Every structure is written in C-alpha cells, then in structure tokens.
Amino acid sequence: MKKVFVNGYGSIGSRITSFLRDDPEITVVGVGKYSPDNDVNVAISRGLNVYVPERKLNDFKNFKISGTIESALDYCDLVIDAAPGGHGYKNKKNLYEPKDLMAIYQGGETTMGNEAVSDLLFNSRANYDLAIGKKHAMQGSCNVTGMGRILEPLRDRFAKRLIRFDVTLVRRWADIEQTEKHVPDTIEMTESPHHGDDVKMYFGKDAPLFVRAIKVPTRQMHLHIMDIRFNDKAPTPSEIHDVFKNEFGVATLWTAKGTKDIRDYARTMGFNFTDTNMIHIHANMTVSIGDMVQMMYSDDQTGIVIPENHMLMQAMLFGKSYADAFSHTESIFNMKEKKQKLEEHFARKN
Numbered sequence: 374m375k376k377v378f379v380n381g382y383g384s385i386g387s388r389i390t391s392f393l394r395d396d397p398e399i400t401v402v403g404v405g406k407y408s409p410d411n412d413v414n415v416a417i418s419r420g421l422n423v424y425v426p427e428r429k430l431n432d433f434k435n436f437k438i439s440g441t442i443e444s445a446l447d448y449c450d451l452v453i454d455a456a457p458g459g460h461g462y463k464n465k466k467n468l469y470e471p472k473d474l475m476a477i478y479q480g481g482e483t484t485m486g487n488e489a490v491s492d493l494l495f496n497s498r499a500n501y502d503l504a505i506g507k508k509h510a511m512q513g514s515c516n517v518t519g520m521g522r523i524l525e526p527l528r529d530r531f532a533k534r535l536i537r538f539d540v541t542l543v544r545r546w547a548d549i550e551q552t553e554k555h556v557p558d559t560i561e562m563t564e565s566p567h568h569g570d571d572v573k574m575y576f577g578k579d580a581p582l583f584v585r586a587i588k589v590p591t592r593q594m595h596l597h598i599m600d601i602r603f604n605d606k607a608p609t610p611s612e613i614h615d616v617f618k619n620e621f622g623v624a625t626l627w628t629a630k631g632t633k634d635i636r637d638y639a640r641t642m643g644f645n646f647t648d649t650n651m652i653h654i655h656a657n658m659t660v661s662i663g664d665m666v667q668m669m670y671s672d673d674q675t676g677i678v679i680p681e682n683h684m685l686m687q688a689m690l691f692g693k694s695y696a697d698a699f700s701h702t703e704s705i706f707n708m709k710e711k712k713q714k715l716e717e718h719f720a721r722k723n
C-alpha cells in the first residue's frame with residue numbers, strides 16, 4: 374500500500390482525492406488546505422485528514438485539522454500537487470525537493486524555462502513509459518490532454534498523409550463548482566496560448582500544429598474546433614470516426630446540441646462530479662472538404678485529467694506497464710461503460 378498526499382482541494386484536488394479513495398492500492402494521507410473556509414469542514418465530513426501550512430496554523434484554530442502539510446509530507450510516498458497555476462513550482466522548491474519526495478504537478482505549471490516543474494509533460498496515450506522512474510512529472514492541462522486524445526490516434530492511422538492541424542480552443546470561463554467566480558459577459562482573446570507548445574512536448578516540437586484560443590462565458594466544458602489538412606484527398610467523416618471507435622476517453626456523439634446536454638446527461642446518470650472524464654466528438658459537425666477535415670469536440674475540463682493523474686501515479690509509484698496501469702485505472706473510472714452510455718444516448722437518430 375502506497376501513501377499519497379493531495380496538496381490542494383479545489384476542482385482538481387477534490388476529484389483526484391475521491392478516486393484515490395476507491396483505489397485499494399493507495400492510502401490517502403490527507404489533503405492540503407490554504408484558506409480557512411467551509412471546504413475544510415466539507416473535506417473532514419468526507420472522512421479526510423486536512424493539513425494546513427505551518428505558517429497558517431493559527432488561521433485554522435476553529436477547525437478540526439490534523440496537522441501541518443510539512444509534517445504530513447514526511448509520511449507519504451508521493452504528493453499530487455493540485456495548487457493554482459505557478460504555486461506547484463514554489464511547492465516543488467520549498468517542500469517536495471527538500472524532502473526528496475516524488476511529485477505530480479497539474480497543467481497550470483510549465484515544463485519550459487526557469488520555472489519548469491519537470492521535463493516530462495505527461496499524456497498517457499503518447500508517453501506513458503517515460504514516466505516510469507520519474508521523480509517529478511506534470512500532467513498536461515485539460516485542453517492539452519484533450520488535443521492529445523485526437524492528435525495521437527490520427528497520427529497513428531494517417532501518419533505522413535497529415536500535413537497540418539489548425540485548432541481554435543473555445544475555453545470555458547470557470548468550473549461548475551467555482552460559484553464565487555464571476556462569469557463576465559465578454560469573449561476574451563488569449564495572446565500566445567501555451568497549449569500548442571505544451572502539446573508539442575509530446576507530439577514533437579516541429580509538429581505542424583497551430584493553436585489559438587478564446588475564452589467564453591460558460592462553465593460547461595471547452596470546445597475545440599480543429600481543421601486537419603491531408604496531402605491528398607481527405608478521409609470521409611466516417612473514416613475519421615472509425616479511428617476513435619475503440620479509443621480510451623473519446624466518445625462519438627451525434628445529437629448533443631451543446632456542451633450542457635452532455636453535462637446534464639452525466640448528472641442524470643450519476644457520474645461522479647457530473648464528469649464524463651473524456652472528450653466528445655460532435656460527429657454531426659465533422660465535414661470532409663477536398664484535402665481538409667473539419668471537426669469539433671468538447672472537452673470535460675475538470676474530469677479529463679483525473680484518470681490521467683491516476684495513470685501517471687501508477688507509472689511513478691509502482692513502475693507498472695501501460696497495460697497494467699490502464700486496466701487498473703479502468704476498474705476505478707469505468708471509462709468504457711461511460712463511453713458506451715454516452716454514445717447510446719446521443720446516437721444517430723436515422
């Protein structure tokens with residue numbers, strides 16, 4: 374049994390913790406909280422030990438916390454950092470490295486430049502084996518993970534026929550449970566988005582991938598609009614959809630009018646946190662024109678990276694083979710069943 378600490382209990386940390394508690398190979402030592410708010414009691418009511426920074430102990434005197442983050446880290450084999458972007462790097466320097474601790478970071482960090490948390494940006498479909506034996510690794514962000522789920526299978530199937538990918542990321546403003554976050558009535562442009570460079574960390578630095586991004590006022594997932602150019606006549610939409618028939622974490626849907634339809638269905642079906650943990654190809658939007666395929670898929674922003682963290686953790690903690698890690702992750706996340714349910718519910722009507 375390995376011991377894992379989750380530092381940060383927000384959108385990502387709370388989800389990771391919940392799934393880890395279903396994993397019989399893992400003991401969750403506890404979670405790290407930084408603000409003395411109601412979420413401390415929520416975590417405790419869920420049976421979790423809550424730890425706080427030593428310097429903030431006094432702020433938490435009215436809560437039944439279990440001790441300091443600094444002390445909890447002495448008793449764990451690996452920490453999953455789920456801090457707001459940029460704080461993971463500081464935690465690496467101030468906490469994890471001094472304690473010689475294995476750590477997984479989230480996509481708000483970077484693998485480039487002076488503040489790189491690791492040289493590995495993980496995507497289980499692309500580079501699982503590189504995580505075995507790693508001490509520090511970063512899980513790609515939700516958009517970066519989602520793009521990988523489309524790009525890698527396309528490259529496997531069409532290889533040299535592919536000559537260019539142009540992607541527009543339509544990003545959600547906030548997560549569903551981030552009720553304190555205001556969603557303003559504007560469409561915001563993102564200058565120099567990091568997502569393309571991040572994908573190239575595993576897809577190849579010279580990959581002909583061009584990404585732009587905007588943010589829109591919704592909490593209901595991201596949508597990626599992707600144009601794919603071929604060096605000859607492009608495949609038909611059904612040839613494209615065939616590529617994803619047996620892909621992990623990709624559902625092909627025909628009748629979802631929008632992203633909220635999918636979230637609502639996930640809620641109706643009782644999926645944990647109303648997450649699907651996958652991307653959804655909106656098959657009715659796939660078009661083949663001359664040398665180009667146009668497609669759209671939505672990306673469950675909060676859910677998609679959780680099974681990936683679980684795969685990454687198994688590579689680092691246990692050195693498991695891809696096949697072993699995959700089947701263990703599947704036993705906890707039931708991705709195959711979720712995909713099947715989504716595809717049946719949003720099936721083609723004719």
Ligand SMILES: NC(=O)c1ccc[n+]([C@@H]2O[C@H](COP(=O)([O-])OP(=O)(O)OC[C@H]3O[C@@H](n4cnc5c(N)ncnc54)[C@H](OP(=O)(O)O)[C@@H]3O)[C@@H](O)[C@H]2O)c1
Pocket residue numbers: 380381382383384385386405406407408409455456457458459460461464479480481482513514515548674675678
């Ligand atoms: N949300 C998504 O859809 C999504 C998807 C993929 C990746 N990510 C990435 O996941 C990471 C976490 O994002 P999130 O959306 O979960 O953020 P979030 O909901 O704002 O939660 C952040 C959590 O980190 C805690 N925290 C604050 N300072 C910290 C520190 N110095 N060290 C450790 N934890 C600290 C916060 O504690 P208090 O509340 O107690 O202050 C809070 O529980 C980011 O890198 C983000 O880019 C997010």
